[in-house]
Amino acid sequence: xxxxxxxxxxxxxxxxxxxxxxxxxxxxxxxxxxxxxxxxxxxxxxxxxxxxxxxxxxxxxxxxxxxxxxxxxxxxxxxxxxxxxxxxxxxxxxxxxxxxxxxxxxxxxxxxxxxxxxxxxxxxxxxxxxxxxxxxxxxxxxxxxxxxxxxxxxxxxxxxxxxxxxxxxxxxxxxxxxxxxxxxxxxxxxxxxxxxxxxxxxxxxxxxxxxxxxxxxxxxxxxxxxxxxxxxxxxxxxxxxxxxxxxx
Amino acid sequence: xxxxxxxxxxxxxxxxxxxxxxxxxxxxxxxxxxxxxxxxxxxxxxxxxxxxxxxxxxxxxxxxxxxxxxxxxxxxxxxxxxxxxxxxxxxxxxxxxxxxxxxxxxxxxxxxxxxxxxxxxxxxxxxxxxxxxxxxxxxxxxxxxxxxxxxxxxxxxxxxxxxxxxxxxxxxxxxxxxxxxxxxxxxxxxxxxxxxxxxxxxxxxxxxxxxxxxxxxxxxxxxxxxxxxxxxxxxxxxxxxxxxxxxxxxxxxxxxxxxxxxxxxxxxxxxxxxxxxxxxxxxxxxxxxxxxxxxxxxxxxxxxxxxxxxxxxxxxxxxxxxxxxxxxxxxxxxxxxxxxxxxxxxxxxxxxxxxxxxxxxxxxxxxxxxxxxxxxxxxxxxxxxxxxxxxxxxxxxxxxxxxxxxxxxxxxxxxxxxxxxxxxxxxxxxxxxxxxxxxxxxxxxx
Numbered sequence: 001x002x003x004x005x006x007x008x009x010x011x012x013x014x015x016x017x018x019x020x021x022x023x024x025x026x027x028x029x030x031x032x033x034x035x036x037x038x039x040x041x042x043x044x045x046x047x048x049x050x051x052x053x054x055x056x057x058x059x060x061x062x063x064x065x066x067x068x069x070x071x072x073x074x075x076x077x078x079x080x081x082x083x084x085x086x087x088x089x090x091x092x093x094x095x096x097x098x099x100x101x102x103x104x105x106x107x108x109x110x111x112x113x114x115x116x117x118x119x120x121x122x123x124x125x126x127x128x129x130x131x132x133x134x135x136x137x138x139x140x141x142x143x144x145x146x147x148x149x150x151x152x153x154x155x156x157x158x159x160x161x162x163x164x165x166x167x168x169x170x171x172x173x174x175x176x177x178x179x180x181x182x183x184x185x186x187x188x189x190x191x192x193x194x195x196x197x198x199x200x201x202x203x204x205x206x207x208x209x210x211x212x213x214x215x216x217x218x219x220x221x222x223x224x225x226x227x228x229x230x231x232x233x234x235x236x237x238x239x240x241x242x243x244x245x246x247x248x
Numbered sequence: 249x250x251x252x253x254x255x256x257x258x259x260x261x262x263x264x265x266x267x268x269x270x271x272x273x274x275x276x277x278x279x280x281x282x283x284x285x286x287x288x289x290x291x292x293x294x295x296x297x298x299x300x301x302x303x304x305x306x307x308x309x310x311x312x313x314x315x316x317x318x319x320x321x322x323x324x325x326x327x328x329x330x331x332x333x334x335x336x337x338x339x340x341x342x343x344x345x346x347x348x349x350x351x352x353x354x355x356x357x358x359x360x361x362x363x364x365x366x367x368x369x370x371x372x373x374x375x376x377x378x379x380x381x382x383x384x385x386x387x388x389x390x391x392x393x394x395x396x397x398x399x400x401x402x403x404x405x406x407x408x409x410x411x412x413x414x415x416x417x418x419x420x421x422x423x424x425x426x427x428x429x430x431x432x433x434x435x436x437x438x439x440x441x442x443x444x445x446x447x448x449x450x451x452x453x454x455x456x457x458x459x460x461x462x463x464x465x466x467x468x469x470x471x472x473x474x475x476x477x478x479x480x481x482x483x484x485x486x487x488x489x490x491x492x493x494x495x496x497x498x499x500x501x502x503x504x505x506x507x508x509x510x511x512x513x514x515x516x517x518x519x520x521x522x523x524x525x526x527x528x529x530x531x532x533x534x535x536x537x538x539x540x541x542x543x544x545x546x547x548x549x550x551x552x553x554x555x556x557x558x559x560x561x562x563x564x565x566x567x568x569x570x571x572x573x574x575x576x577x578x579x580x581x582x583x584x585x586x587x588x589x590x591x592x593x594x595x596x597x598x599x600x601x602x603x604x605x606x607x608x609x610x611x612x613x614x615x616x617x618x619x620x621x622x623x624x625x626x627x628x629x630x631x632x633x634x635x636x637x638x639x640x641x642x643x644x645x646x647x648x649x650x651x652x653x654x655x656x657x658x659x660x661x662x663x664x665x666x667x668x669x670x671x672x673x674x675x676x677x678x679x680x681x682x683x684x685x686x687x688x689x690x691x692x693x694x
Binding site: 023025026029030032033067093094113114115116117118119162164165166167168169170171174216219220222223 | 492493495496497498499500501502503504505506507518521525545546547548551552554555558559573574576581585
């Protein structure tokens, strides 16, 4: 009902979001939140209705609850992935890392845990849409790992493993930044572009600079053999990731 | 006195009972044996004496006088000697014991009944103990056939031998019994050990073996344990289900808060929801406790700690990480993350700034969280890790939360084989340290 409101001019205006959620109250609220922010939501309570909706319309994103009556969200995600690359965000009521990892391994693009706020939800949706808008075209083959100087990034689990086999914790923003560097290895990336790419993660924070983020990432990637050199500061231009990146 | 002698352990007591039983049986059998033995010995003597007298009389009667000493010599044995005399050296007696012996002798050889037979006891002829039996019988020719049976009434050597043998036997039996009882006690000890281990994580199963009643105890114990853990599991599951289910209405509230126009109300509402979420998370984390089956992984603890500190710094809080860039450790990353972030949040709740240190010393990894808050009264330090314990009233500061934060930290750390150490800083503020054991090879620091 607010489709022609102040958000009508956003590019997401025409984007269709399918919400699979068994809680009626939440369906209404999600629908309203999405509509007020310029999306075209369709809500369904369970798998049967979901398949019906997917036959009649083309969706740009699916918001999929894990705890559904009948077939659960994880199984649905796997089934959808067999013939569609539509972006999927899993929603879980269990603040459980297992759900997150499983969801991502089954091909979901992101994961959001209840109770989330509208800001958090919209930020995730926009980030996924931005990522997938260019992703599949540039890299049609599914990537699973990336390697540089004996470091490994597991794209499914979103994890970084050091040369001596230890898992290195990264914040969401640090991970996104690292992926941006890996995707643009040996190219200078401007601060503005990095800020733009990381905005969904940094949206709530005002006084954070990309430099702080880079320095944190540098510290985590440092090792005895001079890991500082991995991310070069290019004076007046931005940053450059220097190592060769292998994809697998 | 009897308390110190009476063994404390069941096995000891059973062994003591067996010991007493054996001693009693031993004494009893000695008494019994004594009589039987005396009787059979006398019987034997009576027979030999009877034979000597009958055979002696017959042979001596027919033999020429000059051969008599040869016959007497051949009749004599080591224990029984015979000789001839004209006048008896033995006086008639009325001794009851000797009369009984006489009756026994006559019972063997009824023909002797007609002869005059005198019996008496005498001091031993040679070195030795006890008494000898001497006797004389008048033969038809008027001579007296005398005999001396050595050590008839000396039963002690026999008794000593019996006692000795029985003692060795009793000792052996006691030893075997003690070993058997000890092995019977094994299931009992296993049960005690198992009972001691219950409640420290994994289910302890007692092998249902041993004697029937003990294996029944073991079975009952296992069943009881199963019931208890099922009971706890059911409750935990119910609580966890409620916790998870509450997330959906909480999400609705959050989304509704997003629609509120009045920013003041909206922020208050969001703060309330945030508090509820924190409580839910802490209850769920607490309930998860030991049932959490997160595997151990090699992680960079420095990266984990600094990420947690950075996240707080990004929210405008004064949190600093002071430590190495890398410290690799094998641990449960999610549990450890929960523990460390609880400590950081605690510090920021009671103080305004938090310093988080990480180092390695004496085979331990130390994560040190210091705040500048009021600290904890010394007498409360040991209580603050109990679940649902809150200091808030005492400190006059409403901080919310359920009082589970430090309990969760404690559980996580103890499960990793480490410990949580709380102390007040001299300059004010609390210092919470997580100390984790570390195998030298599994950790590297950079």
